[in-house]
Amino acid sequence: MSDVPAKVPSTGTFVVDMKTRRTMIVMDFRDGKLYIRPPAGGIEWQRGPDEVRPADRSEVLRARVARINAADRATVHGPATGPKHDPGRARPE
Secondary structure, three states: OOHHHHHHHHOEEEEOOOOOEEEEEEEEEOEEEEEEOOOOOOEEEEEEEHHEEEOOHHHHHHHHHHHEEEEEEEHHOOOOOOOOOOOOOOOOO
């Protein structure tokens, strides 16, 4: 038998955080808390199973598109870390 209550979403599923109304991905369930994060990446945070609801089809689609777009931006432009200074290059005046 599992210690996970029946209404807890599975890892990898999309849910809506009812406090922020954001679509999130379930990363883990530990100690009675869900660990969720934005689909495009970011810091995980905790919510109780009663603080989220299953995402509907349109919310899942939007979240998947956001994740793909974020991955595409990282591939094309590199990570969003800001401009880097090259000490060998002259600075514009």
